[in-house]
Amino acid sequence: MKKSISNRDxxxxxxxxxxxxxxxxxxxxxxxDVPADTVERVMASARAxxxxxxxxxxxxxxxxxxxxxxxxxxxPDARHLVRPDLLRRIEEEAARLxxxxxxxxxxxxxxxxxxxxxCVEMGQLFNPYHAQMLFHLMETFAQHDRHPxxxxxxxxxxxxxxxxxxxxxxxxxxxxxxxxxQVRLLAATGRQxxxxxxHESVPSVAPDWVTxxxxxxxxxxxxxYDLLHLGYFSPDHWLPGAxxxxxxxxxxxxxxxxxxxxxxxxxxxxxxxxVSILRQRGQQQAANLFEQLCxxxxxxDVRLERRGKAITEELMDELTLRIGEHGQRVAVLGLxxxxxxxxxxxxxxxxxxxxxxxxxxxxxxDNIEPLLNYLNPLLTTVAYDMSAxxxxxxxxxxxxxxxxxxxxxxxxxxxxxxxxL
Numbered sequence: 001m002k003k004s005i006s007n008r009d010x011x012x013x014x015x016x017x018x019x020x021x022x023x024x025x026x027x028x029x030x031x032x033d034v035p036a037d038t039v040e041r042v043m044a045s046a047r048a049x050x051x052x053x054x055x056x057x058x059x060x061x062x063x064x065x066x067x068x069x070x071x072x073x074x075x076p077d078a079r080h081l082v083r084p085d086l087l088r089r090i091e092e093e094a095a096r097l098x099x100x101x102x103x104x105x106x107x108x109x110x111x112x113x114x115x116x117x118x119c120v121e122m123g124q125l126f127n128p129y130h131a132q133m134l135f136h137l138m139e140t141f142a143q144h145d146r147h148p149x150x151x152x153x154x155x156x157x158x159x160x161x162x163x164x165x166x167x168x169x170x171x172x173x174x175x176x177x178x179x180x181x182q183v184r185l186l187a188a189t190g191r192q193x194x195x196x197x198x199h200e201s202v203p204s205v206a207p208d209w210v211t212x213x214x215x216x217x218x219x220x221x222x223x224x225y226d227l228l229h230l231g232y233f234s235p236d237h238w239l240p241g242a243x244x245x246x247x248x249x250x251x252x253x254x255x256x257x258x259x260x261x262x263x264x265x266x267x268x269x270x271x272x273x274x275v276s277i278l279r280q281r282g283q284q285q286a287a288n289l290f291e292q293l294c295x296x297x298x299x300x301d302v303r304l305e306r307r308g309k310a311i312t313e314e315l316m317d318e319l320t321l322r323i324g325e326h327g328q329r330v331a332v333l334g335l336x337x338x339x340x341x342x343x344x345x346x347x348x349x350x351x352x353x354x355x356x357x358x359x360x361x362x363x364x365x366d367n368i369e370p371l372l373n374y375l376n377p378l379l380t381t382v383a384y385d386m387s388a389x390x391x392x393x394x395x396x397x398x399x400x401x402x403x404x405x406x407x408x409x410x411x412x413x414x415x416x417x418x419x420x421l
Contacts, residue, residue, distance in 0.1 A: 005028070005053065005061075010025060012049060013045045013046050016045040017044070019041065019042065023042075025061045027042035028042060028053060028058055029058055029061040029062035029097075030058060030062075055097055055098065055099040056071075058099070062093035062096070063086065063093045065086060069082060069086065069090070070094075073091070115147050115148075115162075115167055116147065116148045116168070116171070116397060117162055117163040118150050118172045119163050119171055119173050119174070119182070120134065120150065120152060120153065121153045121174070121176060122154055125150075128338075129337065129366045129368050132386060133196075133386055134150060136389070137172060137393060138150075139390070140387070140390040140391055140394045141394055144394055144398055146169075146394075149162065158178035158181040158185065159178070159182050159186070164191065168191060169191075169192065170192040170193065170397045171186055171191050171193045171194075172393060173195045173196065174197060175195060175198065175199070175206075175237055176197075177236070179236070180199075183195075183201050192397065194393050194396045196393065197238055200281075203408075204407075204408045204409070205389055205392045205409050205410075205411065206238065206239070206242075206408075206409075206411070207384040207389065207410065208384075208413045209365065209382070210245045210249070211246065212365065212382040212414075213250070214250040215246075215415045216250070216363055216380075216382075216421065217249075217333065218250045218254075220259070220333065221250065221259060223361065223421070224329065225331040225361055226330070227259055227262060227330045228247070228259050228260070228330075228333055229315075229333065230247060230264075230334045231334020231335055232264045233265050233266070234266045238281065241281060241283045241286050243334060244278075244286040245278075247286075248286055248288065251289075259331075261299055262318070263299060263300055263301070264300075264302075265302055265303070266302070266303075266304075266305060267302050267304065271294050275287045275291055309342065312342050312343050316351075318330075319347075319360060323360060330359075331361035331363075332363070335362075335364055336366055337364030337366045337367065337368040337379065338368065340363065340364040340379055343362065344356070347360065356420050357421060361420065362379065362421060363421050364381040364382070365382040367381045367382060367416060378418055378420050379418055380419075382414070382415055382416070383413065384411050384412065388411055396409070
């Protein structure tokens with residue numbers, strides 16, 4: 001089948017459909033003043049003659065010009081060759097017909113691409129936090145005349161093929177279980193990347209979790225909690241270390257009885273190597289605190305990292321032991337809003353006798369409350385400007401290669417104080 005329709009092709013379709021060429025052109029352009037049965041006759045004849053009618057063909061017909069001229073109108077190096085009045089007409093008809101140029105073809109032809117791959121894990125697409133972040137990123141890149149494409153990462157791959165393809169100019173990653181593999185792959189394929197999180201080899205952007213964690217720790221200690229549960233820790237990710245650094249700073253000038261600390265760690269964790277990694281990242285107080293926890297019986301608990309209902313069940317077992325049997329007051333500080341919300345629901349239904357903010361304290365760290373405004377906003381959490389973070393990501397992504405570095409930028413955070421801690 002032909003890629004575009006010429007004047008001769010229009011004549012053939014008109015002859016086959018027993019219509020005039022003008023009727024065929026109007027039918028192909030979907031101008032609205034052609035009867036539906038005429039449009040159907042034209043399309044039936046086109047199919048019979050084995051023509052494929054593209055949106056670009058329709059724009060050319062509607063603007064009364066050629067497909068070649070439409071192509072020139074969307075090429076930066078040839079756009080000036082199109083008369084201003086014709087260019088305006090092409091753009092108006094393209095908007096009416098919902099036409100956008102083939103970005104992949106443009107990338108191959110021009111050795112450059114406006115495509116930015118947003119590589120997010122498949123499961124995160126259903127998370128309102130990541131959905132909101134994707135919205136801000138897409139809006140920001142569109143303002144910079146780039147074409148952001150969401151490219152989900154499936155369970156059996158660390159990067160989608162599009163992210164490694166030559167038609168993609170740059171890639172946005174989220175820190176996660178595949179980060180190291182992703183960075184190596186993209187370096188091998190020559191793709192530029194920016195990470196939301198922290199990695200020493202690529203430009204990175206993240207919220208200031210250290211300051212937020214320090215504030216929350218001070219709040220929990222001043223409120224008299226006996227035990228601080230710090231959630232999961234893995235040295236492979238920057239975020240848990242940042243939170244641990246904040247906890248260490250929050251405890252540094254505390255006077256009086258120190259609260260117990262509980263940290264769930266991944267299996268086969270090399271404690272010496274973990275301390276070394278934290279120090280290399282500049283998280284000195286986190287390294288000191290981790291050494292202290294290693295020397296404290298019962299402070300570290302080896303657990304498989306779980307999500308959703310599974311982690312909630314394990315936390316409920318822990319809280320039942322600490323609050324129900326030992327009479328301790330426990331603050332849980334290391335959860336995302338989604339997990340904290342699930343635990344909050346479980347506490348409400350299974351242990352209504354525990355008072356939130358007194359017997360158990362609970363915080364999140366990504367402020368999904370504005371996204372789920374039907375919820376009762378009880379959860380103390382951490383907020384930051386997603387739009388500002390997205391603009392930082394875009395600036396780093398679009399910076400000339402000669403000026404790119406492995407710089408790390410942080411976005412200020414603020415603690416949203418509610419009654420759950």
